[in-house]
Amino acid sequence: MNENIYKLTFKDNIIDAILCLDAVLPGREFFSFFKNIPVVAADGASFKLYEYSLIPDYIIGDLDTFLSNPLSEELRTRAEVIHLPEQETNDFEKSLNFCYKKNWKNILIVGFHGGALEHTLNNWSILKKFCRILNLCVYDEERYAIPIFNSIRFSPKVTEKISIIPQPNVNLTTIGLQWELNNEELELGRREGIKNIAIAEAIEIKLNNGEYLLFIDHRLPKFPVFEKLK
Structure with missing residues (x-):
């Protein structure tokens, strides 16, 4: 036992970063809760944020989606872009590793599911992999996981x-x-x-x-x- x-x-004011995955994000009003908190976008999530007129602080991943979009040139001038082309890890895992190296512990995750089912299930596996070294919480549809x-x-x-x-x-x-x-x-x-x-x-x-x-x-x-x- x-x-x-x-x-x-x-508690308030303890979130170290908002991590946005490239699936269904909450509405723009969600982000109004978290001013002055770093926003990390996993690859294509950067364009979903752009649709809200929001620019992430960091864009991370193999960038296959990011580099194929003409808006990437503008975003490069306004966010720190971290290109990690290796394919042993996906963009979620790359982003969590980045947070860990920044010594960010309390990470609120959005965009966890939506789109391809295999991506959602893989995200679940990665969440399990990191949950003992980072304090992770997933927000979706007004619920916490x-x-x-x-x-x-x-x-x-x-x-x-x-x-x-x-x-x-x-x-x-x-x-x-x-x-x-x-x-x-x-x-x-x-x-x-x-x-x-x-x-x-x-x-x-x-x-x-x-x-x-x-x-x-x-x-x-x-x-x-x-x-x-x-």
Whole structure:
């Protein structure tokens, strides 16, 4: 059993960077929450931002999409362009490596899915690869997806929908949900924990082994942080 228990809270002014992937981005109003925070665009995401009249601070990737667009010449003069042509990693992984080397820890990710399904599934794999070295949170459709690999306590909204998606398997016990789990196993391809409901002022999810993605309502502009209790 994992004995570490963390309090999950949400704080202002701690996001180190917004990472935009080349899929479906949130509306322009989303970016108004995050003035003076570096924006990293993975390759073609730079043009989606341009459509909002927004210029990222960094454009990173193999740049196959970027270099084929005539707007790239203008963007080169207004953003730092980092060309990494190797094909062992995709643009998401290149961007996370860049953030890691910049010593940016708290990364809010948008554009995680949309378009080709294989890209979304690959993004999920990369998220799992980096979630223990960076504090990552995905924002999509007014929800947060947060990688969890310790026992946690947090305060939900009233009747908030709580989903627990194993990565790829997890054993846990919950307190404060409508449909409780008691030392039960969730596993991709066998059993998931989709759309449970918070019925208490505090939720506790005791992790026995494994890890999972926690899906909850967003707390913009606040970002999830973990404080060790014991």
